[in-house]
Amino acid sequence: MKNILIIADGILAKYFLETIIELKTLKHKYTIISYKDITISQKLKGENITIQRFDPTSFEKLRLGIHEKFDIFMVIMDEKIDTFSVYQNLRKIDKNKEIYLLDKWGLLDEIDDDNHTKIIDALSILTSRLIGYLPDHPILADSIGLGKGEIMEVKVPIGSSFSYKKIGLFSTQKEFKIPMIYRHNKAITAQFGTMIFPNDTLLVVGEPNVLQDVYKAIKESKGQFPSPFGINFYLIVDMINLCQDDFEKIIKNVKYLNESVTNHKLYIRVINPTLTKMFEEIKKLDDESCEILIEYSKNSPEVMKSDIVKHKVGMVISDNAFFEKHKKSLYELKVPVLTLGKGDVKDLKKGVVLMSDKSNASEASVVFDLCGQLGLDVYLHYYAQEKNQELIARYKDLAELFKKELFIIEDDAQNPFLKLKNEENFLHFVPFNDKVLHRKPTSVFSKDLDELYFAISQNYQLFIPDFYEI
Known part of the structure; x- marks a missing residue:
């Protein structure tokens, strides 16, 4: 059990003290010093609560009043001059005790080089909280950690370049991490394969200046490729x-x-x-x-x-x-690789994705993003015995989000490579996986669409790392 001293004055202090009493985990010993009756509520009763009434701005009174050993000092007062005076008195009594001090006036500039004092900047916290409700600003954590913006909460808008990305895509980032996702009022601990969806709220931690850039990247809508792989x-x-x-x-x-x-x-x-x-x-x-x-x-x-x-x-x-x-060296870079085709980029007419019932990939936000920037329509060639309606529906959803034309070519008999090998001027999106990395001499006879990528290599091809789903 810790012994905590609270020097209180004013309405905010009164509300704080009443809240403490209502805590179910109230197990520490509290000594409250106040000199105004309005601060002390009738609710402040308990065997572990002691109330003293005197003016703490008087050094002698405070010195005599603090006759026990305290673990923490807290100062919550209404007047600047009283707050600063109490702080100075406490420091005369104990130079190294932890002090938590509510500041509504900018006292941080007057309290220099005190590593044992934590300033709770009320104006900054309230301003930050209010700004967080504006549509174009992140919510930063003020009451945990350092309170300097190293913890951020941000909602993913529709069309964001972060939408339909797996958390694993960001695993190589050293400057920020995404440990938690909030979705439909539920907290989801982020795993390597966790997908980010529009309207998710992300908890992001990292260097404050880096998080500002991350926020901008999340809030920017379609047309952001190569972000978030890089810039x-x-x-x-x-x-x-x-x-x-x-x-x-x-x-x-x-x-x-x-x-x-x-x-x-x-x-x-x-x-x-x-x-x-x-x-x-x-x-x-x-x-x-x-x-x-x-x-x-x-x-x-x-x-x-x-x-x-x-x-x-x-x-x-x-x-x-x-x-x-x-290929192996390029694969280890963990970023998309574009191979140049025989024609010119300006002559490209469409983006092509090849899917089968063996495909594990989900929506390709990068497909629609890049095709949108290059002015290309998207063609989904679906080669399977049975339709995967969920897969097709999710592609349609992305097409609507990005306002792009989506052409779905379904064929359960003819391998789409047979149709495409004689075509030119398209961009082929390919999962950069083991099938590409370890192509065998017998791959020419394979029915696996990923393994057959080389059959249309005369066209432009974008290889996307296997940890990132197309």
């Missing part, structure tokens, strides 16, 4: 395996993507640099929207791993040859 694009150029014509085509299409999609910046990482015309052209690309990174010491793509973290990369771009050669 920048990253093209890797292996000069020793690239001819001039292919280089010019790659740069043209990557620049188009950089201008068309909501990313912040394009980073071009050059490995195996050679002193050629191509190298000089790459260096000329360096400007505010595009930064050139040249690796002279290493001739492998291992530098990608540190680049992804350092530059907050949300999507890696490569050609097919590089992708096939370095």
Whole structure:
């Protein structure tokens, strides 16, 4: 049992004391000092409550009144001068005792270098709480932790880039975590596979300045890809395996993507640099929207791993040859990888998703997000003996949310790859999983749609990490 001293004065103090009495867990010993009758309610009765009536702003009276050893001092008063005077008196009596002091006037500036005093800033708490009810501001925790904004509550709006994402997507984030989701008045402890839905309320913890950015990312509506994977694009150029014509085509299409999609910046990482015309052209690309990174010491793509973290990369771009050669390294980056097709990005006509009854993927918010930014319709090819009405319904819901046209092509007889292998100018969305990572020579005979991705690799393909469902 702890011995707690409360120095109280005023209506707020009265309400606080009455609330203490009503607590079912009232097991500590409380000594209350007050000099105004209005503060002491008739309800303040109990064997573990002692009430003393005198003016605590008098040092001598307070010194004589505190004849016991207390674990905590609490000061809740109506007047600034009284509050500060009581604080000074308590510090003269005990320099190291924990003091919890209610501040309605900005006393924090007057109480410097006191690590044993916790200032409860009433104005800041109330203001923060009221602002939290405004539609464009987060609710920050004031009464737990440090109270500096390291704990945040935010509601996920319809169309948010966080909607239909799994918590596992954010598991690699070191600067913030999502430990809890509130849905339909129920608290859900977030697991790796827990899905975030529109209108969920997320509990987010992390550095206060980081949480402000997270809040903005959650509240921003559709058209935010590559967020929340990252904010920048990253093209890797292996000069020793690239001819001039292919280089010019790659740069043209990557620049188009950089201008068309909501990313912040394009980073071009050059490995195996050679002193050629191509190298000089790459260096000329360096400007505010595009930064050139040249690796002279290493001739492998291992530098990608540190680049992804350092530059907050949300999507890696490569050609097919590089992708096939370095699939494992790319997979370990845990961000989407776009492989460039034979045509140009500006000529793309549609986005394509291939599903079967074996598919485990759910709604693809990233599909509708990216297709929306590129002006593409979405085609869902469903190849199965039995219809999965829930899967189809959820795609329809997303199409409505993103206001995109959705074409559903159902076929229980013909593999959609047979139809698509002769088509051009579409963007194929592929789960980046073990089937892609460990493609076998016999994959050409497979009926698994994920395993057959290579059959239409002449088109643009976006490989999304397996921990993130399309």
